[in-house]
Amino acid sequence: MKSRSRRPRIFRVSSILALVAALFGGVFLATANGAGAGKPAGGHHRHGEDLRDRSGVAKVDLKGWASSQVSADRTRRAKAPVAKAAVRQAAYVRPVAQAQTVRAAQTVQTVKAPQAAAAGTSALVLYDTAGPYGQLGELYAMAAANLAGHFGTVAAKPVSQYTAGLVNQYTATIYLGSTYYGGSTPDAIPAAFYTDAVATTHPVTWLGDNIWSLANAAGVTAFQQKYGWDPTTSYFTTAGGVGTVNQVAYRNQNLTRNIPAGQDGGVLRPNILTGAGYPAVTSLAQATDSATGTTFPWAVRSSNLTYIGEIPFAFVSESDRVIAFEDLLFDALAPATAERHRAMMRLEDISPDSDPAELRAIADYLYSEKIPYGINVIPVYKDPKGTYNNGTAQTITLVQRPQVVSALKYMLARGAVLMDHGYTHQYSNVANPYDGVTGDDFEFYRAHVDASNNVVYDGTVAEDSALWAQTRVTAALTQFTLAGLPKPALWTTPHYAASAADYKVFAKNFNARLERSLYFSGTLGGTATPNQFIGQFFPYVVKDVYGTTVLPENIGNYEAEAYNNHPARLPADLIASAKANLAVRDGFASFFYHPYYPVQPLKDTVDGIRALGYTFVSPTAVS
Numbered sequence: 099m100k101s102r103s104r105r106p107r108i109f110r111v112s113s114i115l116a117l118v119a120a121l122f123g124g125v126f127l128a129t130a131n132g133a134g135a136g137k138p139a140g141g142h143h144r145h146g147e148d149l150r151d152r153s154g155v156a157k158v159d160l161k162g163w164a165s166s167q168v169s170a171d172r173t174r175r176a177k178a179p180v181a182k183a184a185v186r187q188a189a190y191v192r193p194v195a196q197a198q199t200v201r202a203a204q205t206v207q208t209v210k211a212p213q214a215a216a217a218g219t220s221a222l223v224l225y226d227t228a229g230p231y232g233q234l235g236e237l238y239a240m241a242a243a244n245l246a247g248h249f250g251t252v253a254a255k256p257v258s259q260y261t262a263g264l265v266n267q268y269t270a271t272i273y274l275g276s277t278y279y280g281g282s283t284p285d286a287i288p289a290a291f292y293t294d295a296v297a298t299t300h301p302v303t304w305l306g307d308n309i310w311s312l313a314n315a316a317g318v319t320a321f322q323q324k325y326g327w328d329p330t331t332s333y334f335t336t337a338g339g340v341g342t343v344n345q346v347a348y349r350n351q352n353l354t355r356n357i358p359a360g361q362d363g364g365v366l367r368p369n370i371l372t373g374a375g376y377p378a379v380t381s382l383a384q385a386t387d388s389a390t391g392t393t394f395p396w397a398v399r400s401s402n403l404t405y406i407g408e409i410p411f412a413f414v415s416e417s418d419r420v421i422a423f424e425d426l427l428f429d430a431l432a433p434a435t436a437e438r439h440r441a442m443m444r445l446e447d448i449s450p451d452s453d454p455a456e457l458r459a460i461a462d463y464l465y466s467e468k469i470p471y472g473i474n475v476i477p478v479y480k481d482p483k484g485t486y487n488n489g490t491a492q493t494i495t496l497v498q499r500p501q502v503v504s505a506l507k508y509m510l511a512r513g514a515v516l517m518d519h520g521y522t523h524q525y526s527n528v529a530n531p532y533d534g535v536t537g538d539d540f541e542f543y544r545a546h547v548d549a550s551n552n553v554v555y556d557g558t559v560a561e562d563s564a565l566w567a568q569t570r571v572t573a574a575l576t577q578f579t580l581a582g583l584p585k586p587a588l589w590t591t592p593h594y595a596a597s598a599a600d601y602k603v604f605a606k607n608f609n610a611r612l613e614r615s616l617y618f619s620g621t622l623g624g625t626a627t628p629n630q631f632i633g634q635f636f637p638y639v640v641k642d643v644y645g646t647t648v649l650p651e652n653i654g655n656y657e658a659e660a661y662n663n664h665p666a667r668l669p670a671d672l673i674a675s676a677k678a679n680l681a682v683r684d685g686f687a688s689f690f691y692h693p694y695y696p697v698q699p700l701k702d703t704v705d706g707i708r709a710l711g712y713t714f715v716s717p718t719a720v721s
Contacts, residue, residue, distance in 0.1 A: 163234065166278065168340060168363065219269045220267075220269050221271070222271040225254065226274065226277035228279070233630065237631070239274055240634075242411075246431065248639060260287075263290075269430070270302070270431050271298075272305070273291075273303070276306060299402055304404070304406070305408070306366075309405055313329040324377065326377040326378060326379040340363065340364030344386070346385050348681050349681040349683075353421050353681065355410075356418075357412070361412075365408045366408070367395075368405065379400045380398060380399045382395070382422075404429070406423060411634075417674060421637065424636075424637050438683075439686075441688065442649070442715055442717055442720065443689055443690065445457075446519070446691065448502075449523070450495055450498060451499075456693045458509075459697055460693050461514065462512075463701065468513070471514055471515070472515045472588065472612060473515065474517045474518075475516060475519055476537065477495065477496050478494070478573075478574070478577055479493065479522070480493050481535045481536070482526070497580050503581045515588065517587075517590055518575070519592060520541045523536045524536050524540075525544070531546045540593045542595060564599045564600075567604075571603060571607050588610055589608040589610075595616055597618070605645060610646065613648065615648060616631045617634060636648060636650045639720055650686045651688045652686060654667055655692070656692075669699050669702040672689055
């Protein structure tokens with residue numbers, strides 16, 4: 099039968115991913131591609147597992163949260179006493195491009211030399227649950243816990259449940275201040291945590307709100323003398339509001355920070371103290387406010403405390419400032435980690451309807467370059483409405499396409515790793531959200547396209563359950579066996595969307611997932627809600643809150659044309675994201691590519707990533 103890449107092209111809206119405050123509800127990203135210049139030679143074209151929406155948090159009013167945050171910060175500023183003369187804010191505007199220590203008569207202090215992470219490395223993640231936006235706390239906590247899962251075991255709990263001495267039972271503690279305590283929202287942080295955070299010698303990483311309450315609890319003077327700065331006179335706002343902080347410089351990389359108007363709660367501008375008696379404060383990353391042209395520390399460290407002036411899980415992209423946080427975790431949990439930069443790729447949306455010649459052409463190129471790679475295969479192709487078959491419904495299995503199976507075996511013999519990409523990569527005989535065709539639609543989640551051409555996540559499919567998901571996985575694996583192919587060791591969820599129950603089923607059947615994922619409210623408490631979640635992608639391998647190993651896909655995919663209100667994503671864009679991720683001392687540049695595109699854009703991408711110093715590795719050989 100005719101390849102889909104030869105059929106009349108139908109423009110498709112991308113599938114979105116939501117990284118709570120990073121992917122959905124407002125955050126995630128993707129890419130694009132033209133005939134001869136990168137476009138399929140006419141024909142059906144889907145955008146795969148794109149995560150273009152930039153928020154990360156689904157079903158959470160981030161605009162309302164930001165407004166509340168700014169109002170609370172202005173109130174705190176109005177009530178604060180005038181700072182003493184010894185407290186200078188000149189450090190706010192020092193143009194610093196790299197990590198630097200701010201201290202009188204002293205310029206640079208390097209970050210503490212690495213030392214090996216002990217066996218049994220563990221992290222304690224504490225989060226807020228109080229106030230009208232208390233649901234943000236768990237979403238952010240899951241994102242932090244997933245990242246900490248790269249290093250060892252993780253325990254996550256509401257900060258209100260903290261008991262004395264807990265910080266000393268873990269290698270490091272992370273507190274996510276998402277609720278601005280004060281006014282109508284009483285402080286829910288136990289006194290024991292304030293006491294222990296200052297007294298412990300274990301690393302404490304504090305993000306966002308309530309650092310001023312820690313200073314007040316410790317005694318402002320005592321805090322200043324131990325840490326060298328004053329949170330009680332540090333604010334998210336200036337006289338003109340939160341400013342336009344759109345760049346963070348970290349480890350020689352300029353990372354982006356793009357927050358929609360009205361949804362920015364600001365970055366706290368630490369009031370660094372200078373003069374005799376104050377210890378050095380290391381500025382780990384520098385934020386730039388383009389509205390004023392000023393810079394100030396985005397993250398600082400002194401003694402056991404690392405402070406980050408925001409929670410960077412909202413409105414993220416592949417080159418986002420969240421990369422700085424992802425790397426800073428090494429300082430707390432694995433400081434001896436050596437510099438290493440690996441790349442990984444997979445070919446996407448291969449089905450019985452794929453063109454064997456296209457598969458072999460890309461296989462030959464990758465083999466010639468000695469690049470291992472994954473092949474994401476959908477074992478059954480369905481077009482229930484005949485969208486691409488002249489109105490006649492169509493179902494094709496791998497067994498019915500021996501030439502495709504032969505091409506897959508050809509690829510496996512030349513460095514490919516077989517991966518399962520769902521059963522049919524579509525749902526029933528309905529548009530979900532496009533046309534019901536394999537590769538176009540979601541399989542484990544419902545979605546629709548709204549009037550503004552955005553994909554909206556509606557919730558789980560009606561049949562969703564562990565049994566239903568297992569039935570589909572079993573059916574998929576059976577098709578691989580019938581075709582004489584090995585059992586795939588890895589899984590990628592169609593359009594990166596499934597329920598919490600589904601993810602646990604995937605974990606039982608595969609060694610790992612290679613993908614971006616959704617994490618649902620209530621998961622940490624044992625009862626996930628159906629459609630409030632955060633989406634996330636990773637720069638390294640993690641053990642996530644579902645208990646699954648997840649391999650990274652963090653720089654997106656090639657797309658030559660703009661779609662779904664998102665710009666095209668070309669080789670230069672993927673390479674730029676790979677460069678930004680060099681800031682992660684032991685991280686990946688991981689992407690995917692559709693084999694219906696010409697080989698040249700893939701060559702350009704591979705060459706550019708290699709030129710940055712990355713080494714390509716197999717998806718089955720990473721850790």
